[in-house]
Amino acid sequence: MRRKIPSHSALLAFEAAARHGSFARAAEELARTEGAVSRQIGRLEAFLGVVLFERVGNRVRLVPNGTRYAAQVRETLDRLERDSLYLMGQPVEGASLDIAAIPTFATRWLIPRLKRFQQQDPNVTVHIAERMDPFLLAGSGFDAAIHFEHPAWAGMHLHPLLEEVLVPVCSPALLAGAVANPSLDELPRLHRRQNPDAWQIYAQESGIVLTNSAVGARFDLHSMLIEAALAGLGVALVPRLYVGAELEQGRLVAPWPESQAVAKNFCLVLPEPIELSEAPLKAFANWMLDEARERTP
Numbered sequence: 001m002r003r004k005i006p007s008h009s010a011l012l013a014f015e016a017a018a019r020h021g022s023f024a025r026a027a028e029e030l031a032r033t034e035g036a037v038s039r040q041i042g043r044l045e046a047f048l049g050v051v052l053f054e055r056v057g058n059r060v061r062l063v064p065n066g067t068r069y070a071a072q073v074r075e076t077l078d079r080l081e082r083d084s085l086y087l088m089g090q091p092v093e094g095a096s097l098d099i100a101a102i103p104t105f106a107t108r109w110l111i112p113r114l115k116r117f118q119q120q121d122p123n124v125t126v127h128i129a130e131r132m133d134p135f136l137l138a139g140s141g142f143d144a145a146i147h148f149e150h151p152a153w154a155g156m157h158l159h160p161l162l163e164e165v166l167v168p169v170c171s172p173a174l175l176a177g178a179v180a181n182p183s184l185d186e187l188p189r190l191h192r193r194q195n196p197d198a199w200q201i202y203a204q205e206s207g208i209v210l211t212n213s214a215v216g217a218r219f220d221l222h223s224m225l226i227e228a229a230l231a232g233l234g235v236a237l238v239p240r241l242y243v244g245a246e247l248e249q250g251r252l253v254a255p256w257p258e259s260q261a262v263a264k265n266f267c268l269v270l271p272e273p274i275e276l277s278e279a280p281l282k283a284f285a286n287w288m289l290d291e292a293r294e295r296t297p
Contacts, residue, residue, distance in 0.1 A: 006047050011073050013040035014052065018062055018070035095280040096125040101146040103130040104222040105266065108242040109162075110146065117287050124280045132194075137271055143281050145269040146288075153269050159285070161266040161292040162241055166198065167258035169226075169243055170235040172250065184208050184256060188234035189216040190225050198237050205261040226252075266292075 016026035017037060027034040045052050052066035062070060101110060106128050114126060129142070134152035137145060149158060174187065185208070189199055200213040219225050222238050229236040229252060237259070246252040270277060274285045 006044050007040075010040045010044040010047070011077065013037045014044050015070060015073050015077055017041060017053070017060065018066065019074070021060065021062075023060060095123060096127060097143045097280055097284055098127045098129065098141060099144050099146065099284075100129055100131040100135070100140070100142045102132065102148070102266075104226075104242060105146060106130065107223055108226075113291055116291070117284065120287060121280070121283050124283065126284065137269060144271075144285065146266065147269055149265045149267050153267075157270045157273055159268040159270070159274070159289060161268055161288065164239045164241065164264040164266060165258050165260065166202070166237045166263065167240045167243075167254050168202070168235050168237050168256040169247070169252040169254045170229050171232040172253050174232050174234070175253065175255070184235065185210050189213075190228050190234040190236040191216050191218045192222060192225055192237075193218045193220050201261050202237060202259045205259055206257050208256070 012030065013026060013032075013036075016029050017023050020026050020029070023037045023041070024034045027037045030037065041052065048069075050065055050069075051063055052069060053060045054063055110128070117124075117126065131145065131147070134147060134150045135145075137153075137156055146161070147153070148164075149160075168184065170187065189210075191214075192198065196214065196218075199210060199216075202208070203210040203213055216234060217228070219228060222242055225236040225238050226243060226246070228234065229238070230246065240247075240254075240258060243252055243254075247254060268285060268288050270281070270285060274282055277285060
């Protein structure tokens with residue numbers, strides 16, 4: 001079925017005229033005559049069956065429908081230009097991958113390791129976008145996702161990567177500024193908004209008494225919790241795999257036991273088996289699995 005899409009020339013003429021509020025200025029920008037621009041917009045209005053401009057003498061003004069359509073056309077043309085420039089800038093023999101990932105996992109674990117993949121496959125560019133929730137991978141524009149195991153991924157191919165084990169951490173300065181041997185209950189605690197029961201579950205599992213497990217500041221991301229802990233704002237319950245460097249450097253300490261009760265499993269989500277994937281995705285998937293096996297903090 002033939003798509004009902006106006007001509008590219010008509011859309012360019014309309015967008016320029018709408019932006020300038022003038023057929024003459026649009027013609028100057030497009031290196032055309034004013035009459036040519038006027039005819040293109042006339043054809044566009046006839047194609048749509050909608051008047052886009054009011055014509056008063058030598059002046060033109062967008063009608064409400066024209067204003068809305070102009071914004072939509074401008075966004076579409078901008079996106080098309082960005083996509084075209086991106087492809088034009090790709091190496092002839094290069095390839096690219098679009099990966100969706102949980103934001104803190106991307107910034108704290110994946111990105112610091114990407115240099116190794118770049119060295120292994122220098123012609124593959126990896127683009128990373130954040131996705132907090134599971135989504136329909138087919139038709140999303142993503143080649144793969146790095147996320148938690150979830151029923152929403154039914155029909156996809158999941159490959160286990162790492163276990164997210166939470167551990168309470170804080171700045172050593174927080175302990176130094178408190179009374180001798182302070183209990184966890186006496187220290188300010190920090191919470192992740194999406195997991196409000198984590199401290200309560202941790203207290204039940206560890207046997208550590210917390211008078212009110214819900215008290216404390218709340219943050220959206222684990223990366224925010226980590227920064228808050230580094231700033232000495234309190235004790236954060238965060239994945240150990242995110243804070244390995246800070247613990248090794250002594251910028252954070254973890255004098256309390258970790259929790260298995262609030263652990264989750266990260267996985268690599270693919271639309272098809274690794275063996276059937278195209279070469280760039282197959283290489284990235286195998287590299288991710290190797291990294292997870294060999295370089296777990």
